[in-house]
Amino acid sequence: MEEDYYKILGIEKSASKEDIKKAYRRLAMQYHPDRNKEDPDAAEKFKQISKAYSILIDDKKRRDYDAFGSTKFRQKYSEEDIFRGSNIEDILRDLGFGSFGSSIFDDFFSFRDRFYTPKGRDFYSDIYISLEEAARGVSKLSPFYIIEGSVKKIRRLNVKIPKGIKSGNTLRLEGEGERIDKGVPGDLYIMVYINQHPIFERKDNDLYMKKNIKFSQAILGTKIDVQTLEGKILHTKVPPGIEDGKKLRFRGYGMPGLNSNQKGDLYVELHIDVPALNNYEKSKLKELAKELRGKI
Numbered sequence: 165m166e167e168d169y170y171k172i173l174g175i176e177k178s179a180s181k182e183d184i185k186k187a188y189r190r191l192a193m194q195y196h197p198d199r200n201k202e203d204p205d206a207a208e209k210f211k212q213i214s215k216a217y218s219i220l221i222d223d224k225k226r227r228d229y230d231a232f233g234s235t236k237f238r239q240k241y242s243e244e245d246i247f248r249g250s251n252i253e254d255i256l257r258d259l260g261f262g263s264f265g266s267s268i269f270d271d272f273f274s275f276r277d278r279f280y281t282p283k284g285r286d287f288y289s290d291i292y293i294s295l296e297e298a299a300r301g302v303s304k305l306s307p308f309y310i311i312e313g314s315v316k317k318i319r320r321l322n323v324k325i326p327k328g329i330k331s332g333n334t335l336r337l338e339g340e341g342e343r344i345d346k347g348v349p350g351d352l353y354i355m356v357y358i359n360q361h362p363i364f365e366r367k368d369n370d371l372y373m374k375k376n377i378k379f380s381q382a383i384l385g386t387k388i389d390v391q392t393l394e395g396k397i398l399h400t401k402v403p404p405g406i407e408d409g410k411k412l413r414f415r416g417y418g419m420p421g422l423n424s425n426q427k428g429d430l431y432v433e434l435h436i437d438v439p440a441l442n443n444y445e446k447s448k449l450k451e452l453a454k455e456l457r458g459k460i
Contacts, residue, residue, distance in 0.1 A: 167234040169216035177230075181221060188217040189255060196261055218250040239336045242351070244283070284342030284350035291354050293325060295361040299393055299419055301327030308352065310342065323354060328369070328422040331358040364393055369419045369428030374435055382406050382436045390432050392417045408436045 170177050173187040191213045193199070200206030219225045219237070225246070229237045289308045303324045310319050321340060333356050341350025358366070365372045371393060377386060385404035389397050390412075398414060411431045418428025441449065 167212075169219055169229065169234065172212050172216040173220065179220075184217060184220050185255070188213060188221075189259065192256060192261075193259060196256070196259075198261055214252055215246055218247050218252065221250065240334070242338075282344055282347030284344045284347060286350040287341045287352045289352065289354050290357060291323060291325070292357045292359055293329075294359055295364060295366065295419075296393060297325070298329050298331075298358050299327060301325060301329075308354075321352075325356060326423050328420040328424060329356055329358075330366075330422070331356065333422075366419060369421055369426075370431060371418045371428065372431045372433065374433045376435050376437050377402060377406075378437055379439060382408070382434075390414065390430075392430060393419075402434065406434060408434070410434050 170179070173179075173184065173191065175183055175187050179187070192210070195206045195210040195213060197207045197210060219229055225237075225241065228240065232240075287308065287310055289306075291304065291306055293302060293304070301324075303322055305320055305322050307318050307320050310317055319340075321337065323335065323337070325335070335354040335356060337352040337354065339349045340352035343349045363373050373390075375388065375390065377388065381402065383404065385406075386402045387399065388402055389399055391397055392414075396417075398417070400412060400414075402412075411433050414430040414432070416427045417430035420427050
C-alpha cells in the first residue's frame with residue numbers, strides 16, 4: 165500500500181527542510197506517547213510521522229521516495245536505514261521528552277533493540293534475462309554465492325522478476341543475506357540486466373525495430389508483415405512515396421510498465437534498399453529518369 169509521507173506531515177511536496185522540521189515538531193508535541201498515554205492510536209501515529217520526517221529530511225531518501233513511491237522505497241530501505249542518521253532524538257529532547265533518563269529510542273521504537281541488533285551483511289548479485297522475459301515476467305531458479313562465517317557456499321533461490329522491469333533495476337530479497345547468531349540476517353540485492361535483443365531496441369516502454377523494403381516498394385507502396393515481441397504478426401500498408409527512415413507506429417505493442425498492463429508502442433523504422441544495377445539497368449533507369457524529369 166502506497167503511503168504519502170508529505171500528507172502524513174501535512175506539508176506540500178515543495179516543502180523546505182525548515183517546513184519539514186516545523187511540521188514534525190508540531191505533530192510530535194501532539195502525538196508523543198508521553199502526552200497520550202490513554203490513546204493507543206497516538207503511538208502508531210507518532211511512529212508514522214517520525215518515519216515520514218526521517219525520509220523527507222534526508223536529501224537522498226527524499227529523492228528516492230519522490231522517484232519511486234513508498235512501495236519501491238521500502239524495498240530498498242529497511243527500517244534501520246530509514247531512521248539511521250536522523251536527529252529525531254535531539255528534536256524530542258529539545259521538546260522536553262526523555263528528560264528523566266528515558267529515551268524515545270528505548271521507550272517507543274525500541275531503537276536500542278532494533279537499531280543495534282547485529283545484522284548480517286547484505287549480499288549483491290546479478291541476473292540476466294531476455295527482453296521477452298522482461299515483458300511477461302519470469303521466475304528463475306538462480307545460484308548465488310554467499311558467505312557463512314568464513315565459508316563460501318552456493319545457494320539457489322527462486323527469484324520472481326516482475327513484468328516490465330528495466331535493465332539496471334534492483335530487486336531486494338529480505339533476509340537472504342548473511343545469517344549470524346543473535347542477529348538478523350542481511351538482505352540480498354539482485355541487479356537485473358536484460359540481454360541485448362537481435363531485433364528490438366527498448367526505449368522506456370517503447371520498442372523499436374528496423375525493416376528493409378525494396379526501392380520499387382517505397383515508390384509504389386506495398387504491404388508488409390511485422391512480427392511483435394510476443395510473436396504476433398501485424399499486417400500493414402506502406403503508402404507510396406515513403407521516405408527512408410520513416411517510422412510506422414503500432415500502439416500498445418511495446419513493453420508493459422512495471423507491474424502494469426499499460427503498454428508502450430512499437431515503432432518500425434523503414435529503410436529503402438538501393439539495388440546494385442548493371443550497365444544495362446543503369447541506362448534504362450536514366451531513360452526513365454528523363455521521362456520523369458529527374459524525379460528519380
